[in-house]
Amino acid sequence: MKDNRQKRFEYLKANKAYLSEREKQEYYELLQELKGFQAFEEEYLADMEEERTVSESLSFESRSRARRSTGAKSPLTSGRQGRKKTETPNVADSETEEVPRKPKKKKSWLKRIFFALLALLLVMVGFFIYGYQRGISREGGAIKAEQFHGAGNSDGSVNILLLGADQRPGQSSDVAHSDSIMVLNIGRSGKMQLVSFMRDTLVNIPGVGDASQGPNMKLNAAFTIGEQNENQGVELVRQTLQQNFGINAKYYAVVDFSSFATVIDSLFPGGVQIDAKFSTINGQKFDEVPVPDDLAETEGMAPNDRELSAEEAAALGYPDGGGIFMMIKQGPQRMNGRTLLNYARFRHDDQGDFGRVQRQQQVLETLTSKVKNPLTLFTGASALGTARAVTMTNLPNTFLLTKVLPAMFGGVETTTIPDDNDWQAAYDMYGGSGLLIDMNKYSAKAKDILGQ
Structure with missing residues (x-):
């Protein structure tokens, strides 16, 4: 199976100048599969730059006339049965061609992460509002x-x-x-x-x-x-x-x-x-250290609170007399x-x-x-x-x-x-x-x- 895909790749590469948009897509996918992402990226960017240069120097009509005057025919046309005319690459279309599948998937994941973070932020805002109202x-x-x-x-x-x-x-x-x-x-x-x-x-x-x-x-x-x-x-x-x-x-x-x-x-x-x-x-x-409990007056004594007399408090260095103290170990x-x-x-x-x-x-x-x-x-x-x-x-x-x-x-x-x-x-x-x-x-x- 791999040999067939390799042959198909070599055939498309030999006729690269005459590929349709669908065939170009097939070529780039095979390039990435057989040669690796780095080779695909280098060739893809080089092709885009070449087509951009051509687009700036020639109008679509002048390119069409030049192609007809040379009488060039696509080898793909002669090698296929049922094909009635040669499909020529549309340079203008190639300029707006989307980045192939893997970059699209990366963008998709970034979008999902963005919306997940946004949802997380909205939930946190909701909890903040709840706490504020409480x-x-x-x-x-x-x-x-x-x-x-x-x-x-x-x-x-x-x-x-x-x-x-x-x-x-x-x-x-x-x-x-x-x-x-x-x-x-x-x-x-x-x-x-x-x-x-x-x-x-x-x-x-x-x-x-x-x-x-x-x-x-x-x-x-x-x-x-x-x-x-x-x-x-x-x-x-x-x-x-x-x-x-x-x-x-x-x-x-x-x-x-x-x-x-x-x-x-x-x-x-x-x-x-x-x-x-x-x-x-x-x-x-x-x-166990007796610590003044200033909330005892409004909230009552806690389980570990203890009431000390003025003498007991003074012995522990408290100059303000006795009161309610929390015993903390x-x-x-x-x-x-x-x-x-x-x-x-x-x-x-x-x-x-x-x-x-x-x-x-x-x-x-x-x-x-x-x-x-x-x-x-x-x-x-x-x-x-x-x-x-x-x-x-x-x-x-x-x-x-x-x-x-x-x-x-x-x-x-x-x-x-x-x-x-x-x-x-x-x-x-x-x-x-x-x-x-x-x-x-x-x-x-x-x-x-x-x-x-």
Whole structure:
């Protein structure tokens, strides 16, 4: 059979100048089958270029006259019975001839992949809308965003200011501080870059105090001062970071206690596996650490909650007296949103606020690694919708879906400003203890990681 196809190929090749369009198609198919795709591609492109050159130099009529004047006849005509006239190749038709079958199949597969991705995106949008409506129902309406004059970086990357407000249920925002202050960069490298600023870092807050005396206010005070001035807390934090560290922030998100727990439970209904790590407390190591449970007032006591007296709490280093404490064991365990919140906020071990920053970064890294699981693709979109509804933010929904969610699959790298023990103990203008840092050093470090 192969010998017959080889003979047929050689016959068509010898009469190539006289082939009809159907015969040309047959010739190219045999060429690809017998000689390989590379030979087919080279000859096919060469033929197309030759016919294009002929088309530009001769009109169809002049070519027809030239052919009749020479009296040339197709050998195919004389070698076949029943054929009444020679079929001449139509050069004009060959110019628009489709690419043969294999390229067509490739285009078909690309089209299928495109529509599959489009369908996937539409499903994710649907889950996002579902999560958003669920969050709106929980909050009783959309949360109003604050005024924010952020800007993007010159390199095209985007910084998002993330604030965790230590606002308890029933407490107004003008008496709350920013419990955690982070800036998340998306687009500057293959991974998200997260910088945590320790809240007691001494800085100059624009319009507050005498800047000539040097840094004299705690960083987390900017949120409270701004909230007391017509709800401009987030904007004042942005201005403070820009003035002291030279970094921009285009978007922001503020999460309070209950909002954080809701988002975690939406994303991971079965909880999150994490390795709980605490330092010593007053020099003593505990296998089970009592952690203040700030949601007990509105949600009741959890199964692992315990009520401590003022004396018991004071012995563990808690200056605010007794109350409801959640008992969290050291080591690997599964936490729901409420437990994870209490774990991330704890700062009463011997590492103090630096230990809390480390736990917050650990929680974020753990959540990001869990999102990489393809099974969380749709629940992740749903949780983002819920987060958007219960979080005060100016992040556009399109940015959340097209930038933030994909960036989570790349992972996150974390940095703390300042580093552990890289500061001097000092006081703010009110006599409160703070951290005095080398501002030139950490300003350069922040800009190197987050851009400007």
